[in-house]
Amino acid sequence: MHEIIEVKPLSNYRVWIKFSDGVEGTVGLSELLGKGVFKAWEDTEFFNSVYIDPESHTIAWEGGIDLCPDNLYAKVLGVDPLSLLKKELVVNY
Numbered sequence: 001m002h003e004i005i006e007v008k009p010l011s012n013y014r015v016w017i018k019f020s021d022g023v024e025g026t027v028g029l030s031e032l033l034g035k036g037v038f039k040a041w042e043d044t045e046f047f048n049s050v051y052i053d054p055e056s057h058t059i060a061w062e063g064g065i066d067l068c069p070d071n072l073y074a075k076v077l078g079v080d081p082l083s084l085l086k087k088e089l090v091v092n093y
Contacts, residue, residue, distance in 0.1 A: 002073040003057035009048040013041065015059060017072060025076035029067075037065050 018024035060066035074081035
């Protein structure tokens with residue numbers, strides 16, 4: 001699992017994140033806006049309150065909203081999350 005060590009909210013529902021292995025980049029999250037629990041993001045102040053959950057090492061918001069760090073890692077790299085997972089399984093096998 002990839003651990004996030006830094007996060008900064010950006011405009012237009014984007015976040016800059018840095019992982020423990022040094023990988024860093026920007027991820028757009030606007031496609032989630034208004035859907036289910038992500039309706040809370042319509043309040044930009046709430047979206048900007050993003051933090052790193054100390055247990056899961058991923059980005060989170062109050063109310064139990066969080067995102068999969070492995071999926072975010074794949075987005076930063078611009079690859080399909082499943083292909084990244086398959087690659088890690090082969091390496092760790």
